[in-house]
Amino acid sequence: MIKSAVLLAAGRGKRQHPYTDMTPKPLLEVKGRPTLDFVLHAVANAGVERVCIVTNHLEEKIFEYVGDGSKWNLSASFAHQSELRGNGDALLSVPQSWIRDEPVMVVATDYLLGEDSLLELVQAQEKHAAEIVMSLKECPVEELAARSSVDVDSDWRVKRIIEKPKREEIMSPYAASILFILPPQIWNYLPNIQPSERGEIEMQAAIDRMIRDGFKAVGVLQPAPEEWKPSLL
Numbered sequence: 094m095i096k097s098a099v100l101l102a103a104g105r106g107k108r109q110h111p112y113t114d115m116t117p118k119p120l121l122e123v124k125g126r127p128t129l130d131f132v133l134h135a136v137a138n139a140g141v142e143r144v145c146i147v148t149n150h151l152e153e154k155i156f157e158y159v160g161d162g163s164k165w166n167l168s169a170s171f172a173h174q175s176e177l178r179g180n181g182d183a184l185l186s187v188p189q190s191w192i193r194d195e196p197v198m199v200v201a202t203d204y205l206l207g208e209d210s211l212l213e214l215v216q217a218q219e220k221h222a223a224e225i226v227m228s229l230k231e232c233p234v235e236e237l238a239a240r241s242s243v244d245v246d247s248d249w250r251v252k253r254i255i256e257k258p259k260r261e262e263i264m265s266p267y268a269a270s271i272l273f274i275l276p277p278q279i280w281n282y283l284p285n286i287q288p289s290e291r292g293e294i295e296m297q298a299a300i301d302r303m304i305r306d307g308f309k310a311v312g313v314l315q316p317a318p319e320e321w322k323p324s325l326l
Contacts, residue, residue: 094140094215095139095140095141095196095197095198095215095218095274096140096141096142096143096193096195097141097142097143097144097145097193097195097196097197097198098136098141098143098144098145098197098198098199098200099144099145099146099147099183099184099187099197099198099199099200100129100132100133100136100144100145100146100147100200100201100202101147101180101183101199101200101201101202101271102117102118102119102129102146102147102148102152102155102202103147103148103149103150103152103174103177103183103186104118104149104150104177104203105118105149105150105177106118106121106150106203109121109321109322109323112323113150113151115151116151116154117148117150117151117152117154117155118150118202118203118321119132119155119202119203120154120155120158121203121321123205123321127158128202128203128204128205128321129155129158129159129202131204131205131206132200132201132202132204132206133159133162133165133167134165134206134208135200135206135207135208135209135210135211135212136165136167136198136200136211137165137166137167138208138209138211138212139198139211139212139214139215140212140215141167141198141211142167142168143162143167143168143169143170144162144167144168144169144170145169145170145171145172145187145188145191146159146169146170146171146172146202147171147172147173147174147183147184147186147187148171148172148173148174149173149174149175149177152171152173155171156171159171170191172186172187172188172191173186174186178288178292178293178294179288179289179291179292179293179294179295179296180199180271180293180295180296180297181283181286181293181294181295181296181297181298181299182293182294183296184199184279184280184283184296185283185284185294192277192280193277194277195277196218196224196274196275196276196277197274197275197277197279198211198214198272198273198274198275199271199272199273199274199275199296200271200272200273201270201271201272203320203321204270204271204272204318204319204320205318205319205320205321206272206318210228210272210315210318211272213313213315214226214227214228214272214273214274214313215274217311217313218274218311221309221311222309223274223309223310223311224276224303224308224309224310225251225273225274225275225276225300225303225304225308225309225310225311226273226274226310226311226312226313227243227251227254227269227270227272227273227274227300227310227311227312227313228269228270228272228273228312228313228315228318229243229245229249229267229268229269229270229312229313229314229315230267230268230269230270230314230315230316230317230318231266231267231268231314231317232266232267232268232317233266234263234266236268237258237263237266237268238257238258238259238260238263239257240257240268240269241254241255241256241257241258241268241269241297242254242255242258242262242263242264242265242267242268243264243265243267243268243269243312244264244265245265245267245312248311249311249312249313249314250309250310250311250312251304251310251311251312252304253301253304253305254269254297254300254301254304254310255297255301256289256295256297256298257289257291267312267314269297269312270315270317270318272315272318273296273300275300276303276308278303278308279296279299279300279303282299282302282303283296283299285299286298286299286302
């Protein structure tokens with residue numbers, strides 16, 4: 094069972110401008126529900142008990158919305174990402190006092206997640222005795238360069254993951270959504286990751302290094318999670 098999750102909620106939502114000028118990206122609504130509500134329900138349905146939400150932009154509104162997390166039967170705490178330097182940097186913002194020696198789920202908060210989407214990852218971890226589990230989506234080649242490229246074998250064992258690959262680095266039609274289960278060793282790998290060409294500390298670089306070091310990683314092919322856009326208002 095996965096008891097803990099880090100939720101990434103610090104981004105400014107440049108693609109959602111001007112809607113995010115007054116509303117943080119995770120609180121943009123679909124049918125009267127913020128995307129963060131979909132995520133918190135999916136997290137709780139997967140068996141998670143405690144979440145640390147990494148925030149920055151308009152974070153007070155997120156604090157107010159989530160509170161202590163009891164509305165979702167969760168225990169919620171928060172971490173401030175002072176500079177938006179990538180999702181790996183977001184994880185490094187999580188206080189040591191929150192971290193436990195156990196697997197952790199990492200979830201973006203601008204996805205419209207179905208109730209069982211994260212539970213499927215937990216089930217895959219148990220079925221395959223995997224240390225790393227990631228949600229994979231099939232993407233057109235032109236999209237992969239802006240996302241990630243994941244190399245898998247016929248049993249969905251992940252052999253490599255490259256964030257925002259160059260065209261010649263694309264290995265398959267599969268990209269990883271920001272929906273992961275990671276072993277506790279992730280906290281040891283992240284501080285050793287050098288910033289990318291974009292100046293970002295990328296969680297995927299740490300995951301790729303862990304895979305090369307022998308950690309068992311599997312991918313779960315799922316429908317690409319829908320992201321908020323103005324047409325959903």
